[in-house]
Amino acid sequence: MSGTALHQPMDAPTLLAAHDRRVALIRQAANEASDGDYRLRWGDLLARCAAWFSSLPYSPALYREPGGAFRCTVETAFYAMRLASGQKFGTNLSSEKRRHVEPQYNHAVFLAAVCSGLDEPYRHFVVLRSRDGAEWNPAGHGALGPWLAGDTYSVQRRPTPLPIERMRTALFAQNLIGHELLAWYEAEVLAQLFGAINPTVAAPTGESLVHKVVRQAVAVAADFDKKAQHAVFEAVQYPVPPAINVAAAVQPVVTPTPAATPTAGPVPAAPVPPSAPAAPAPKTSAQPVAEESSAGVNTDAKAPTAGVPGPTAGVTVDATPSPVPSGETGEPSRSAAVSPAPRAKDDSQLGLPFSGEKQPRASVDPAAIRPAGRPAPAAAPAGFDEVLEGQPNMIREFFRALREDVAADKAKVNWTDKGLAVSKRLVGSYGVASDTLVEYLRKRGLLVANVQAEIVLAPRAGELILERGAE
CATH class of the missing domain: 1.10.10 (Arc Repressor Mutant, subunit A)
Incomplete structure (x- = not known):
């Protein structure tokens, strides 16, 4: 916005609508009980500030777009309010006096942040009205918007910016805020308010807390715009998904196998022919018992012993002692050592220690688990x-x-x-x-x-x- 190009001014409602999300953050941080209180102490001042700047940029280096001065003001005010919310003002006062004065300090931080940049566009730019070529001087003409009255204007950059004069900025602030709002403050708060308008870059000796908060807010706003011009942003923090969604995504899918055909009753083992040699007893000493009990079935996938008919796949054998007398085997009979007949190998289980015909357990929602005796959570209230x-x-x-x-x-x-x-x-x-x-x-x-x-x-x-x- 330099040279002799003509520009169209922006009125206050247009600027407020363009930055409605930032203004909404200020409304939230103000925490006023009613809209009337918010407009009186916060909203009306933002509207007057929008009329003061109109569509001017803030400076040639920062917030250079049309309306940048008002955007800088809104962002600086929000940063100052956030920084002030963690501070304790008036710590040398009694608790009763602090409760009375602390809201004034919080509002003084907002006013000082809003008014700190009132003189900045005038220091860097010359504004000429197209109708008569008059030059805008805020000390005599007041806000830019009413002075232009809808007329176009041109902006020229000054060869050398005017020096910073905090007294001139404080004069503009006094006219913008109004005597009615300033009469609400205590004398100490009022002194710190005007001392913090257009704060110095370096911390002065004996710096007040209001000056410190506003100074930091101005630095944060300037740093934010510098990063935005160079497209330097922080990484976007994506929300972490709930644990139940992660568990459902990584849970293995187990395909249930068809259940075996039920039989009318247990089928007895085939009797051993008298001419055939007796079946050898289980080698309990050579083979650990854990090998039989770990899988639930006898790992007898080897070829059957000669002379002894092998078990038929899919036939359930009754877990009763063998009809061969214990005296012929030379070992005592133990029912615990007798294992069920081997079954057909179920490849679908991949060696997992459970039988294939059992249905997989349904997944459990961790959020649904609560200690015994604790009632179900009540419904969340409205809002x-x-x-x-x-x-x-x-x-x-x-x-x-x-x-x-x-x-x-x-x-x-x-x-x-x-x-x-x-x-x-x-x-x-x-x-x-x-x-x-x-x-x-x-x-x-x-x-x-x-x-x-x-x-x-x-x-x-x-x-x-x-x-x-x-x-």
Whole structure:
């Protein structure tokens, strides 16, 4: 966007619609109870910021596309809100004073991040209105969108960017925010707010926490756009499939063999002819018994002894002692040493130690197994998947288990004016570290407070465990 080419301005609704997903993340991180409160303290400021920048780029090096200045502002504000959610402001104050001032600090971080780039396009570009050739000066004309009033404009790059003047940026911020919203702040918070607008690159001596958070957010946004210009992105993290799906994919397929034809009764063994020599007794001493019992059948696939008729394949032999007297063999008769007659070899089993006519066991779903006496899990409440969208199964199972135990009066939680308070010791009893739970809930904007002994969940997350008024 340089030279004498004419450009068409973008109005605020168009810019907000083009970045609706990023604005939705800010709406989620703001965690306001009603849409009216969100518009008053957050949404209206984003709309005024969109009208201020219109379709200007941020700078020749960063966010160079039309509307890049507003995209940089939205992304910087979101990064700052995420960084602020893990900080503790006003640690030198009493607990009662902190509860009153901490929301002001969080909102001051948002305002400082939004207003830090207000002067950046003006430092790098000269904007000329096509109708009369007038040059835009934000100190006298205000926002670019109302000043253009729908007229086309041209952008020229300055030979040398104007020097950074934090006082000029703070003046623009005061006009953009408005006195009504600034009157809501304490004096200390207001001083840190204007001290953090357009933060220095290096950390100054005695840096305030608001300045530190905004400075880091500006650096993250700049680094993100540099990587995007060079197509340097992190690897996409694909979700891990559930264990039951993996088990079903690798489970071997066993084809059941047809069952043998049942017989009317056990068929007795064929009697040995008197003229034939007596069959030799089983060689129990030379052949281990484990060889007979391991396969369940006698491994007698060798040729039958001469003079003794071999068993017919497929005929079941009664496991009764041989009719030959024990005195003729010279060894005592033991029923345990007598094995069933050999069967036809079943190649379909591949040597596995079970008979071919048995049906394979059905696969067991590990998720369906639960300790004896434990009731079936209750149905998930309405909005469960929507609130916990993107959370790992560990966090989902924690919410389900805690909801069941609270319903069965096995666990105790309580509602406060901010949200549902859950003891950190109770969280650890479910195999989830409290720091891990805090980290995942903070990413989704489901955390209100993280104090020494308990975690306060946002109302929409707390209602997944215990409905309001059900205590």
